[in-house]
Amino acid sequence: MRQLLILSLSVLALAACEREDREYRANPVTSETEEKIALSPLSAGPSGPTEQRSGLGQQYEENAYHIAQGKRLYIWFNCNGCHAHGGGDSGPPLLDDRWIYGGQIENIVQTIREGRPNGMPSFRGKVPDDQIWQIAAYVRSMGRNVPKPAAPGRNDDMHPGPAEQRRPPGEVMDGGQIPPAAQMPQ
Amino acid sequence: MGGARLALGLTLSLILQPALPIFAQPTPPQPAAPPFVTGPEDGQWVIPQKNFANTRYSDLSEINTETVRNLQVAFTFSTGVNRGQESAPLVVGSTMYVLSPYPNILYALDLTQPGAPMKWQYNPKPAAAAQGVACCDVVNRGPTFANGRIYFTTLDAHVVAVNADTGEEVWKTKLGDINRGETMTMAPLIVRDKVFVGISGGEYGVRGWIEALNAEDGKSVWKAYNTGPDQDVKIGPTFKPFYDSDKGKDLGVTTWPADAWQQGGGTVWGWLSYDPDLNLLYHGTGNPGPWNPNQRPGDNKWTAGIFARDADTGEARWFYQTSPHDLHDWDNVNEMILLDMEWEGQPRKVMVHPGRTGFVYVIDRTNGEVLSAKPFHALTSVTGVDLKTGRLQTNPEKEPVNNRVIRDICPTAPGAKDWNPSAFSHKTGLLYIPHMNMCMDWESVEPNYIAGTPYIGAEVRMMPGPGGHMGEFTAWDIREGKELWTINERFPLWSGALATAGDVVFYGTMDGWFKAVHARSGEVLWQFKVDSGIIGQPTTYRGPDGKQYVAILSGVGGWAGSIVSADLDPRDGTAAKGFVNAMRELKNVTTKGGTLYVFKLP
Numbered sequence: 001m002r003q004l005l006i007l008s009l010s011v012l013a014l015a016a017c018e019r020e021d022r023e024y025r026a027n028p029v030t031s032e033t034e035e036k037i038a039l040s041p042l043s044a045g046p047s048g049p050t051e052q053r054s055g056l057g058q059q060y061e062e063n064a065y066h067i068a069q070g071k072r073l074y075i076w077f078n079c080n081g082c083h084a085h086g087g088g089d090s091g092p093p094l095l096d097d098r099w100i101y102g103g104q105i106e107n108i109v110q111t112i113r114e115g116r117p118n119g120m121p122s123f124r125g126k127v128p129d130d131q132i133w134q135i136a137a138y139v140r141s142m143g144r145n146v147p148k149p150a151a152p153g154r155n156d157d158m159h160p161g162p163a164e165q166r167r168p169p170g171e172v173m174d175g176g177q178i179p180p181a182a183q184m185p186q
Numbered sequence: 187m188g189g190a191r192l193a194l195g196l197t198l199s200l201i202l203q204p205a206l207p208i209f210a211q212p213t214p215p216q217p218a219a220p221p222f223v224t225g226p227e228d229g230q231w232v233i234p235q236k237n238f239a240n241t242r243y244s245d246l247s248e249i250n251t252e253t254v255r256n257l258q259v260a261f262t263f264s265t266g267v268n269r270g271q272e273s274a275p276l277v278v279g280s281t282m283y284v285l286s287p288y289p290n291i292l293y294a295l296d297l298t299q300p301g302a303p304m305k306w307q308y309n310p311k312p313a314a315a316a317q318g319v320a321c322c323d324v325v326n327r328g329p330t331f332a333n334g335r336i337y338f339t340t341l342d343a344h345v346v347a348v349n350a351d352t353g354e355e356v357w358k359t360k361l362g363d364i365n366r367g368e369t370m371t372m373a374p375l376i377v378r379d380k381v382f383v384g385i386s387g388g389e390y391g392v393r394g395w396i397e398a399l400n401a402e403d404g405k406s407v408w409k410a411y412n413t414g415p416d417q418d419v420k421i422g423p424t425f426k427p428f429y430d431s432d433k434g435k436d437l438g439v440t441t442w443p444a445d446a447w448q449q450g451g452g453t454v455w456g457w458l459s460y461d462p463d464l465n466l467l468y469h470g471t472g473n474p475g476p477w478n479p480n481q482r483p484g485d486n487k488w489t490a491g492i493f494a495r496d497a498d499t500g501e502a503r504w505f506y507q508t509s510p511h512d513l514h515d516w517d518n519v520n521e522m523i524l525l526d527m528e529w530e531g532q533p534r535k536v537m538v539h540p541g542r543t544g545f546v547y548v549i550d551r552t553n554g555e556v557l558s559a560k561p562f563h564a565l566t567s568v569t570g571v572d573l574k575t576g577r578l579q580t581n582p583e584k585e586p587v588n589n590r591v592i593r594d595i596c597p598t599a600p601g602a603k604d605w606n607p608s609a610f611s612h613k614t615g616l617l618y619i620p621h622m623n624m625c626m627d628w629e630s631v632e633p634n635y636i637a638g639t640p641y642i643g644a645e646v647r648m649m650p651g652p653g654g655h656m657g658e659f660t661a662w663d664i665r666e667g668k669e670l671w672t673i674n675e676r677f678p679l680w681s682g683a684l685a686t687a688g689d690v691v692f693y694g695t696m697d698g699w700f701k702a703v704h705a706r707s708g709e710v711l712w713q714f715k716v717d718s719g720i721i722g723q724p725t726t727y728r729g730p731d732g733k734q735y736v737a738i739l740s741g742v743g744g745w746a747g748s749i750v751s752a753d754l755d756p757r758d759g760t761a762a763k764g765f766v767n768a769m770r771e772l773k774n775v776t777t778k779g780g781t782l783y784v785f786k787l788p
Contacts, residue, residue: 078633081389081640082318087758087766089748090318096755119318121638158591158629158645161757 032113032129035106041174057105060137061146067164070138071152073131077123085157086142091120095142095167103145103172108136143170216615217527217664219243220535222462224612227687229728234274234328234373235607236725238460239524242609243685244726248734250688253787254702254712260735260786261302263295268778269751270743272605274328274373274682274723275782276336277737278350280730281305283331284739284782288317288324288341294353298730302784306353308346316342319367319638321389322745322762323752327605328723332376333401339370345383345399359404361385365638367392375458376401377467377497384454388472388517389763391449391641394489396469398500408500412452412471412488414438419488420495425502428554429576431485432505441484449635450482451475452489456519456605459537460497461551467497468537468551470518477515477599478630478643480588485510490518492539494554504554508541509578513585514567514628515599515644516542521607522551523617527665529557538664540608540619542601543568543578546662560667562619562660563602564651567595586630586644596625598648599763600745604680607723611685614705616670617662618691620679623651626764646764656768659683659693661708671708677772680746682723684736692736694720696747697775700738700783716740718779719747719772733786741780742772751778 033056038049060066074080086095097103101111112132115122123132141151144167151164161167218224223237227245236242249257265271265286276283282295282302290312294305317324320341329338335347335356343362348355361383362368367390374383381404384396393414398407410420415436427433434440439447453472460467474482474489491507509516522537529536529548537551545559545568559571567584571577584595603621610617626648633643650656657675662668677696684692689705696719702712719742726736743751748762749769759767 076634078636078639078641081642084754084761084763084766085758087755087761088752089754089762090320090752092753093755093758093761095758115315118314119316119320121318126636158627158647158760161759 033109033133035109037102037104037106037110039102039107053106056133057109060133061105061140062150063137064150066134067137067141067146067150068152069131070134070136073127073135074138077127077135079135094139097143097171097173099172099174102174105133105136105140108139109133112136144168145170145172214528214665217525217536217538218615219610219612220461220524220526230279231274231277231725231727232331233276233375234330234723235457235459235521238377238462240457240459240521240607241523241612241685242607242683243612245612245687246726246728246734247686247688249686249690249726249736249787251690251704251711254688254690256787257702257712257714257736257785258788260784262784263293263302263782265293265739265741265780265782266291267780268741269780270323270325270747271722271739271741271780272325272327272744273739274725275737275739276329276331276725277727278331281350282737283329283336283350285326285329285338286780287326287743288312288320290326290338290340292329292336292338292348292353308348308353308355310340310344310346310358312340312342312344313364316364316369319364319387319390320369320371321387321640323743323748325371325744327371328373330374330376335401337374337376337381337401339372339374339383341369341371343368343370343385345370345374345381345404347401347404357404359399361397362387366390367638372455375460377460380407380497382458382467382469384469386453386455388451388453388475389640389642390638391475391635392451392453393448394451394453394472396454410495410500410502412438412454412493413442413447413450419502420500421502424496425504426553427505429506431510431575431577432487432507437485437487441487442482443484446482449475449641450486450489456517457521457607459522459524461524461535464535464552465497466494466503466551468492468494468522470520470522472517472519473515474512476633476641476643478588478633479511479513479586480630481633481643482511486512490516492518492522492549492554494551506549506554506556506576508543508547513580514595516601518542519605520603523608523610524551525610525664538610538617540603540617540621542597542603544597544602545571546617546619546664546667547571548664558667562662562669563621564596564623564625566625586628588630588632591627591629593627594625595628596651597622598624598626599646600765604745606680606721607682609683609685609691611691611705613687613689615664616705617664618683618685618705619660619662620681620683620693621658621660622656622678623653623658623674624648624656624678624768625651642763645760647759647767648764649768657695659703661705673703673708673710677719677769678746680721680744684724684726686726692724692738694722694724694738694740696721696742696772698740700724714785716783717781718742719750719776721747729786735784735786737782737784739780739782742776742778747772749773750776
């Protein structure tokens with residue numbers, strides 16, 4: 001019985017280890033990861049867009065430590081002022097399934113770095129690259145597009161909904177929302 | 187039950203005091219519009235406020251309590267933009283002017299032709315990025331006509347003057363920087379050769395100001411900040427505030443922690459009034475920044491108050507602070523309606539101001555003395571206004587504490603009433619106030635100032651007030667300081683009001699009803715369901731055919747309606763700074779829109 005307990009504890013600890021793996025030497029502000037991604041499911045020719053992911057994104061969004069850091073940084077850099085806790089404000093909601101500029105973590109990293117034309121500020125040079133990845137991983141957890149064990153388990157804010165971990169797994173629909181510019185006459 | 191007890195009390199007092207003669211107290215007359223706005227009705231509607239006194243009253247009476255039930259649609263027009271339509275349709279001569287929300291397109295419609303076809307459109311092409319730093323939907327509160335031109339502000343903080351006949355741009359001036367969170371949403375006011383405009387951005391740490399431009403070429407004439415040293419605020423020897431708390435040197439610096447005034451808010455985005463006899467311009471100042479009051483100990487002059495300024499020089503004459511050390515985002519931006527009335531036997535020139543704090547203020551507009559402040563909304567966080575000191579009395583239990591949720595604060599952050607203007611009937615002498623009935627939970631958190639991003643430091647969620655409805659349309663007796671009747675509405679009222687000589691008062695609801703009610707009884711005489719919720723300002727005019735028309739823009743949005751206009755996610759109650767918590771059901775009753783409706787009698 002006791003043996004079993006120790007065994008299961010160590011299994012848990014091992015699993016936790018991977019889930020909470022941290023990198024101690026983060027990238028400096030100046031360096032920038034490069035992912036080959038596309039913003040559209042269409043491409044010239046029948047084969048679909050050419051994309052190449054380094055796998056970094058997956059490492060970030062499967063890691064509870066990174067996502068927890070991202071949750072803190074999301075507030076620190078005032079993302080909540082424009083997107084609330086994912087429900088949106090002057091910026092679009094982030095906890096829903098509709099993504100104007102792509103909902104993969106690589107797209108979100110790009111959105112945060114470059115900004116977007118209808119009022120999303122560019123954070124390049126203001127936020128170190130690894131922190132951008134952490135924030136993007138947290139954004140992915142809002143609609144539960146990350147593995148359940150990695151998603152944050154509690155909310156300290158006033159958001160009345162369940163914590164990210166308790167939300168049903170989400171899906172990502174590209175271009176689901178009409179960007180305001182598309183509503184402009186002429 | 188209450189009625190019975192009241193009746194019993196009355197009989198008792200009559201029985202107990204039989205010896206006292208009952209004096210027939212002559213009731214003083216109802217307040218009246220000042221002479222400078224009571225000239226003959228020209229049948230136009232050239233500025234959103236209708237006149238310098240902001241009464242929003244027309245002497246037209248073809249549409250009246252008898253005929254209004256026959257109102258029907260005369261024509262419609264799409265603004266082409268599906269965001270909150272807070273603007274007022276104007277009529278000058280035989281042309282109607284309609285301004286859309288961002289991208290702020292101005293349309294001219296020819297009223298002499300059947301169906302009022304478009305004459306021209308003017309597109310100022312504002313920067314798209316301005317949408318990110320617009321706190322509460324990408325609204326605009328209307329164009330203004332003067333000197334043969336239409337003047338208006340754009341979301342990216344420009345002011346433009348357009349030839350009213352041809353639609354050609356006369357000038358365009360940049361007054362703010364969106365990278366610092368500065369935008370513009372207000373309707374300018376033009377007095378003779380000056381255009382008065384102010385900056386928005388109280389949620390982004392903007393330092394508020396008002397500026398006078400030369401109407402001819404858009405060049406700056408004077409500019410006054412609402413925080414900082416006296417020189418910047420245009421406070422000098424002629425500044426004579428009524429209350430002691432507003433007297434002293436550089437209060438715009440000393441009532442703040444070091445340098446906090448530089449991001450201190452006090453923006454100007456509401457309604458301006460002007461008294462030509464006193465040559466005084468009246469403007470409110472917005473909430474202090476950030477919302478979290480614990481970051482800014484002190485009275486935070488000159489935010490959340492009212493300035494009277496010399497219109498020619500901008501010099502401040504008096505100031506009154508409706509919310510010193512503001513606790514709950516109570517901008518002072520609401521309309522100030524200039525009236526003449528008898529007060530304790532004396533004739534007084536006053537301004538009447540239904541404030542976000544929950545009180546209707548009656549203020550002597552010559553010197554800033556508060557004559558009365560009576561509640562028109564359920565209150566838990568404030569208890570009254572001390573008429574000796576002018577100071578708002580707050581309930582210490584509802585004061586924000588960092589990282590603690592304080593519950594059931596009424597009124598809410600948008601206040602008992604937000605920007606949407608009341609109307610004063612010159613005929614009934616009553617004020618018609620479209621307002622809210624809501625409460626909120628509030629948690630103060632430490633904010634982080636990053637230019638161009640929000641600077642708020644508060645988590646909010648709102649809910650309906652006592653009774654469960656969120657909107658109220660109230661007829662208010664100014665002299666008595668009490669309501670005569672109130673119509674309850676399911677959703678907050680975010681549309682303005684219009685009063686007419688036909689004793690019909692108009693307003694719209696967020697679920698899309700345009701209503702005409704009896705000015706004396708509050709009976710709903712006519713209503714029409716439009717395509718989207720209404721948050722605009724109704725206006726009325728006499729067409730080239732001699733008939734009376736009523737115009738309104740539909741298209742839900744604004745802070746209250748951004749859950750629909752910006753597709754916000756109802757699962758997050760803190761979205762739209764907590765408004766979404768109360769507005770989830772709006773998605774079930776209306777979609778976006780942007781349509782002008784004009785009504786007439788058959």
